Amino acid sequence: MQIIISTFFVLALMQAPELTSGDQDFGYDGVSGPLHWGERYRECAGKHQSPININVLRVKQVSLPDIQFVGFDDSIDGVHVTNNGHTVLIEVENEPHPRVRGGPLEGDYVFSQMHFHWGDNDTLGSEDKINHRSFPMELHMVFFKEEYKSPQEAVKHPDGLTVLAFFYELDRHYHPAYDDITAALGNVTELHASVTMDHPFSFLNILPYDLRRYFTYRGSLTTPPCSEVVIWLDFEQPVRLAHDQIEAFRELRSAHGKIKHNFRPIQPIGDRVVFYNIDNSYFNYNEVDDPDDDVTTQRPSRRKHGRHNGAIKNKSSVAIISVVFLAVCYLLK
Ligand SMILES: [Zn+2]
Structure with a gap:
């Protein structure tokens, strides 16, 4: 019985590689590389795949409802860091997990x-x-x-997952919030190695400041089975890391040596539209006091200035300003 259960567990792991710490038979080079994923995983040859190139001249500008980042500023214990042979995974053991809602999402999404x-x-x-x-x-x-x-059930539904994606760029200075991650990396260089972080971990600390400007589109997992079930949110402001902090990731090893690269090439965008969310309360900065600064709204701990909570109250004034602005533009034309 135990064997059956273990087999079932292994099969379950194989179904959703990017969601688990299992070791799957795909790679990033040669015959196991991205060009061949479609031969074995039909969905990898689909029409709504990720990643994509986002052409900012072709995005559709929108003002979506605020995203709520719940539990992002909590200090989380029991955070596991694992080398699964394709990447390093960070997982949270204890409930409740952080979650997101709002923006383009309908309902709550759990980490x-x-x-x-x-x-x-x-x-x-x-x-x-x-x-x-x-x-x-x-x-x-x-x-x-x-x-x-x-997650295993979610990948069977077109709106099953959302991925918050953050880019990095180089900085001369170290980003102190990444010290715990890079320290953990040193202990998981070998395949399947896993450690628990020494200190409590906060999601908010490793993210960029601006969480209001992002691109969003429908796509897929970027690893086999490439399921087209992901609502992507790509945040515009990168996180700045020192070269050595990025270099630490390149020390991780798979069964075939160092994981020097693990990104899939861009896929055709096809008939998809990329939306670009801008901050619709930008006009209201410094206008209003914080009536009820809910801990679940964005940037709970750091957002002391640049208020946005008056957004709904002032929507009509934004509309009036916009109409006047458009009218002036039209007249000047
Ligand atoms: Zn990924």
Whole structure:
């Protein structure tokens, strides 16, 4: 019986590689590389695949409702860091997990895991590109729709997952919030190695300041089975890391040596539209006091200035300003 259960567990792991710490038979080079994934995993040859290049001249500008980042500023204990042979996974043991709602999402999405993609050197490594620009690394925070109860069930539904994607760029200075991650990396260089972080971990600390400007589109997992079930949110402001902090990721090893790169090339965008969310409360900065600064709204701990909570109250004034602005533009034309 135990064997049956273990077999079932292994099979379950194989179904959703990016969601688990299992070791799957795909790679990033040669016959196991991205060009061949479609031969074995039909969906990898689909029409709505990720990653993509985002052409900022072709995006559709929108003002979506605020995203709520719940539990992102909590100090989380029991955070596991694992080398699964394709990337490094960060998983949270204890409930409740952080979650997101709002923006383009309907319903709550619960944290599943986060991981990174990087390249051989600092000129490439991100999966999505902006105007064909690559970044040296990209973070994927994967969340599954609460309604579907588990990541394994969620990947069977077109709105099953959302991934918050963050780009990195080089800085001369170290980013102190990444010290715990890079320290853990040193202990998981070998395949399947896993450690628990020494200190409590906060999601918010490793993210960029601006969480209001992002691109969003429908796509897929970027690893086999490439399921087209992901609502992507690519945040515009990169996180700044020192070269050595990025270099630490390149020390990780798979069964075939160092994981020097683990990003999938961009895929055709096809008939998809990329939306660009801008901050619709930008006009209201410094206008209003914080009536009820809910801990679950964005930037709970750091957002002391540049208020946005008056957004709804002042929507009509924004509309009036916009109409007047458009009218003036029209007259001047
Ligand atoms: Zn990923």
